[in-house]
Amino acid sequence: MKTIIEPFRIKSVEPIYFTTRKEREAILQNAFYNPFFIHAKDVLIDLLTDSGTNAMSSHQWAGIMEGDESYAGSESFFHFEKTIKDITGMPIVIPTHQGRASEKILFSIIGGKGKYIVSNTLFDTTRANIEFSGAEGIDLLCEEGKLPEVPAPFKGNMNVEALKKTIHEKGAANIPLCVITVTNNSGGGQPVSMQNIREVKEVCRENNIPLFIDACRFAENCYFIKLREKGYENKPVIEIAKELFSYADGCTMSAKKDAIANIGGFLAMHNKELADQCRNLLIITEGFPTYGGLAGRDLEAIAIGLNEVMDEHYLRYRIRSIEYITEKLVAAGVPVMQPAGGHAVYIDAKLFLPHIPVEYYPGQALVGALYIEGGVRGVEIGSLMFGKYDKNKKLIPAQMELVRLAIPRRVYTQSHIDYVTEVIIEVFNKRNDIKGLKIVEEPPMLRHFTAKLKIAGEHTN
Numbered sequence: 001m002k003t004i005i006e007p008f009r010i011k012s013v014e015p016i017y018f019t020t021r022k023e024r025e026a027i028l029q030n031a032f033y034n035p036f037f038i039h040a041k042d043v044l045i046d047l048l049t050d051s052g053t054n055a056m057s058s059h060q061w062a063g064i065m066e067g068d069e070s071y072a073g074s075e076s077f078f079h080f081e082k083t084i085k086d087i088t089g090m091p092i093v094i095p096t097h098q099g100r101a102s103e104k105i106l107f108s109i110i111g112g113k114g115k116y117i118v119s120n121t122l123f124d125t126t127r128a129n130i131e132f133s134g135a136e137g138i139d140l141l142c143e144e145g146k147l148p149e150v151p152a153p154f155k156g157n158m159n160v161e162a163l164k165k166t167i168h169e170k171g172a173a174n175i176p177l178c179v180i181t182v183t184n185n186s187g188g189g190q191p192v193s194m195q196n197i198r199e200v201k202e203v204c205r206e207n208n209i210p211l212f213i214d215a216c217r218f219a220e221n222c223y224f225i226k227l228r229e230k231g232y233e234n235k236p237v238i239e240i241a242k243e244l245f246s247y248a249d250g251c252t253m254s255a256k257k258d259a260i261a262n263i264g265g266f267l268a269m270h271n272k273e274l275a276d277q278c279r280n281l282l283i284i285t286e287g288f289p290t291y292g293g294l295a296g297r298d299l300e301a302i303a304i305g306l307n308e309v310m311d312e313h314y315l316r317y318r319i320r321s322i323e324y325i326t327e328k329l330v331a332a333g334v335p336v337m338q339p340a341g342g343h344a345v346y347i348d349a350k351l352f353l354p355h356i357p358v359e360y361y362p363g364q365a366l367v368g369a370l371y372i373e374g375g376v377r378g379v380e381i382g383s384l385m386f387g388k389y390d391k392n393k394k395l396i397p398a399q400m401e402l403v404r405l406a407i408p409r410r411v412y413t414q415s416h417i418d419y420v421t422e423v424i425i426e427v428f429n430k431r432n433d434i435k436g437l438k439i440v441e442e443p444p445m446l447r448h449f450t451a452k453l454k455i456a457g458e459h460t461n
Helices: 021-030 058-065 075-088 099-110 124-132 160-170 194-206 218-228 237-246 272-285 296-308 312-331 362-374 414-429
Strands: 092-096 116-119 136-139 177-181 211-214 250-254 265-269 344-348 379-381 402-406 437-441 452-455
Touching: 021 362, 058 296, 075 092, 075 237, 075 265, 075 296, 092 099, 092 272, 099 124, 099 250, 099 265, 099 272, 116 160, 124 136, 160 194, 177 194, 194 211, 194 237, 218 237, 218 312, 265 272, 312 344, 312 414, 362 379, 362 402, 362 414, 362 437
Parallel strands: 116 136, 116 177, 177 211, 211 250
Antiparallel strands: 092 265, 250 265, 344 402, 379 402, 437 452
16 A cells, blocks of 8 residues: 555645753743643644644635625625535534534533533533533443553444433433534544444434534544444445434534634534524624624635545545554554544553552643653643542542644644654653642633643642
């Protein structure tokens, strides 16, 4: 097989500014060991997120120039709306400025105290918006998804038996929504099978519970279905996507991922009564229903990107890129999520740094070490992000302690990825020198964004 090349040519570049190790040590300390506080110019390879960090195509930039900025009834909205309707089959499309805005609107309406939202795994902002409404989010990940180093084709699946048990225990009337996240970001970027979606839909239908898809990375998930699920190997990705959405009552999406845009999102659904409530809240918080907090040019870029992302030459390259770095790390003995996910490499920080207890946040410690070693910025997906406290203020750790290195779409080349691999392996060889961290300041929700930390054992000034 020939080398899989990037299915694009580079037309514009921006410089990377290089820093020394000594400079990075000071930068990280001044950032309170939190990568979100590091200035972007001080990062060599930025893998903090694949959200909004993508390189848009020449067609998207051309669409931006043609964006209709009319306040109401923009032609760009109707292009955006038609594209989403064609893919999802859902008749009602509500634009928002990004995915968490869709979540805030949706859960403000259907959430509330005494309610439970069930999912394969909720990501950070989804869970935060559920909890902010007073409801509780419940993750029902399949058992194989909890074992990072054990390969399985669809580790993002929901545990259907656990879903049935939860419905029985909590009562269907108290579960206003079931959410399937594709791919499963918190669970290592792992895909969900079509069979699992059908089975979950059947349970939801029997209990009159609406099923929504968190569709941030729907195209990547559909390509995994094509590669791994019998009966789909000869189907185009667009057909797989249409079937996937056909089982859902609605969806939320951050267009900053698989729409390959820098901003934007949407809600789509069948239920007109719920949609009317969402639109009313949208007008208060986001804007008129035909722009929803976005410029017309952004609506155009999203519409074009949603079609570009389903190009199978692109998806083959995208998925192979993640496999490439995963294979190199496995060969070097680095503990990573297997098989490779769709948008990121996930390092198992618990195995990488077994000498650091979970209460000293091994994932966050590893994030800092990667930055110091090579200027690579990642993010912790573990007990800093998802940990809770019990009534005695003792940490209830997350299920897994992962470090995510999310690869922006169409941004970095193979040499960049080879460099990242070298940095990870170098840190792995020095892993016993890495120290844990303690929180010195944190907000009540989404603490990983703004928490301040110090090296465990050190004193603050």
